[in-house]
Amino acid sequence: MTDMVDYEVSGGIARLTMNNPPLNALGHGLRSALAEALDRAEADIGVKAIVLMAGGRSWPVGADIREFGKPPMLPHLPGLCARFFAATKPVIAALHGSALGGGLELALVAAVRVADKATSLGLPEVTLGILPGAGGTQRLPRLIGAGSALQMILSGAPVTADAALALGLIDKIAPGPVADAAMAIAEAHVAGRVLLPVVSRRKQPGAADAAAFLADVAKARAEARPAHDHAGGRIIDCVEAALLLPPDEGLVFERAAFEDLVSTPEARALRYAFLAERRGAKSLPALARKPQVPGRIGIVGAGAVGLALTGLLLEKGAAVTLVARAPEKAKAAAARIARALDGAEAKGVITADKRRTDWQRLQCAAALDAVAGADLVIDCVSEDLAVKSLMLEALGAQNPNLPILSLTCALDPLALAAATAGSGFGGSSFLHPAVLLKRSANKPTGIKDREFIRMPPRPRWASRNIFRGRPEAERRASCPSGRRLQGGRAGCRAPPRPRPRGPVGLGSAACASVPSPSTS
Numbered sequence: 336m337t338d339m340v341d342y343e344v345s346g347g348i349a350r351l352t353m354n355n356p357p358l359n360a361l362g363h364g365l366r367s368a369l370a371e372a373l374d375r376a377e378a379d380i381g382v383k384a385i386v387l388m389a390g391g392r393s394w395p396v397g398a399d400i401r402e403f404g405k406p407p408m409l410p411h412l413p414g415l416c417a418r419f420f421a422a423t424k425p426v427i428a429a430l431h432g433s434a435l436g437g438g439l440e441l442a443l444v445a446a447v448r449v450a451d452k453a454t455s456l457g458l459p460e461v462t463l464g465i466l467p468g469a470g471g472t473q474r475l476p477r478l479i480g481a482g483s484a485l486q487m488i489l490s491g492a493p494v495t496a497d498a499a500l501a502l503g504l505i506d507k508i509a510p511g512p513v514a515d516a517a518m519a520i521a522e523a524h525v526a527g528r529v530l531l532p533v534v535s536r537r538k539q540p541g542a543a544d545a546a547a548f549l550a551d552v553a554k555a556r557a558e559a560r561p562a563h564d565h566a567g568g569r570i571i572d573c574v575e576a577a578l579l580l581p582p583d584e585g586l587v588f589e590r591a592a593f594e595d596l597v598s599t600p601e602a603r604a605l606r607y608a609f610l611a612e613r614r615g616a617k618s619l620p621a622l623a624r625k626p627q628v629p630g631r632i633g634i635v636g637a638g639a640v641g642l643a644l645t646g647l648l649l650e651k652g653a654a655v656t657l658v659a660r661a662p663e664k665a666k667a668a669a670a671r672i673a674r675a676l677d678g679a680e681a682k683g684v685i686t687a688d689k690r691r692t693d694w695q696r697l698q699c700a701a702a703l704d705a706v707a708g709a710d711l712v713i714d715c716v717s718e719d720l721a722v723k724s725l726m727l728e729a730l731g732a733q734n735p736n737l738p739i740l741s742l743t744c745a746l747d748p749l750a751l752a753a754a755t756a757g758s759g760f761g762g763s764s765f766l767h768p769a770v771l772l773k774r775s776a777n778k779p780t781g782i783k784d785r786e787f788i789r790m791p792p793r794p795r796w797a798s799r800n801i802f803r804g805r806p807e808a809e810r811r812a813s814c815p816s817g818r819r820l821q822g823g824r825a826g827c828r829a830p831p832r833p834r835p836r837g838p839v840g841l842g843s844a845a846c847a848s849v850p851s852p853s854t855s
């Protein structure tokens with residue numbers, strides 16, 4: 336037996352332990368070792384049950400996406416799953432960590448699935464522009480129904496062990512070590528106390544009500560989807576085939592759809608991005624860690640955006656120094672924030688302790704030296720190159736190493752960077768109208784209803800994609816004349832998009848704690 340699968344037999348139970356660190360990806364080596372171990376257990380007349388488990392941190396988190404688009408190496412994952420599905424002895428899968436993608440498809444061909452309480456289960460292939468290609472779109476709907484299966488597959492979001500148990504996706508949550516729970520089930524079967532069916536003979540409750548199954552498929556098909564979302568429609572077709580076609584033909588239908596999608600430009604680009612992010616996380620581990628909110632953030636400019644960011648950062652637990660251009664402006668900004676916090680407390684959105692701590696972390700001032708010791712300064716002053724340049728020059732003179740993020744609608748970030756004196760400078764483009772969010776009394780915590788305050792109209796060429804904070808490489812402008820935007824961002828020759836009649840959100844830069852804006 337290879338090092339990737341440990342094979343042990345004790346008391347009529349074959350124990351197969353996968354060892355392909357760090358996350359037991361189902362690459363060719365592990366698939367070959369699993370097929371060999373299964374054949375060995377099937378051939379041993381003394382083996383009455385098979386327990387399949389994973390060593391290390393997790394059950395397999397999926398296939399090795401580096402193999403996508405390359406000639407298949409046997410056994411491929413669909414073939415391996417088919418061999419487990421056809422096993423003549425019951426297979427008990429002991430899940431822990433994350434059972435994702437091909438890992439969950441492997442678990443679906445077990446007769447019994449036992450999971451650790453912290454296990455997450457999902458089919459995230461849609462995030463790579465593809466669909467589950469080893470039986471996920473066929474076996475999952477037959478097990479838990481089309482509605483729940485489509486929600487899992489189309490969203491790509493994992494579910495918890497408790498949710499999986501409620502859906503019928505797993506059979507038991509282990510009260511202790513999951514390996515012990517799986518072995519106890521196998522021992523009960525060997526002793527004759529419990530008779531476990533092989534997986535091919537298990538009932539398929541998800542397909543029992545054909546009318547409800549097809550109604551869920553029709554509902555999903557009626558939902559609007561982006562033009563570039565090729566995977567969504569094919570997923571719905573495959574789930575429908577799980578009911579309409581015989582099992583073997585459904586698997587062939589699914590595999591054909593998978594091979595069509597894996598070669599699309601969208602899928603290739605998403606795989607490239609996924610692998611690039613993973614390589615970046617390995618080469619830059621410090622940057623890959625979860626970002627932390629700086630201890631003290633300075634915001635220069637008490638206008639709409641400045642107030643919005645102040646409220647958001649206070650809500651996230653940061654200490655904020657808000658600098659206005661005059662003492663009376665600083666007082667007005669503090670009063671507005673205080674009224675917003677009082678209103679949120681009165682509506683039950685925040686507690687009295689939260690309101691008090693948020694207020695204690697706020698400092699309003701009218702002098703730039705108040706932010707000289709901040710961990711980060713965000714420039715939110717008015718759209719005037721001379722005004723911004725003077726302010727940035729003063730900040731750079733106070734602290735040459737001060738990180739500064741300048742928010743601008745139409746100014747050239749390079750011109751703004753030239754005004755600093757060696758500070759770590761970053762420019763970020765956003766578009767008017769700036770939008771603020773008020774807290775809603777309809778939700779105990781967080782934000783539910785959005786009440787928008789419209790500012791001066793944004794330029795006709797402004798792209799809503801930029802406004803929503805998409806990456807610079809994806810930003811495009813709908814310029815009527817096809818000219819380039821200031822600052823070197825790419826333009827286009829498409830006609831301008833119709834301006835929305837309703838309010839437009841500020842995305843992640845919006846804040847929920849400040850009422851009407853003031854000019855800085």
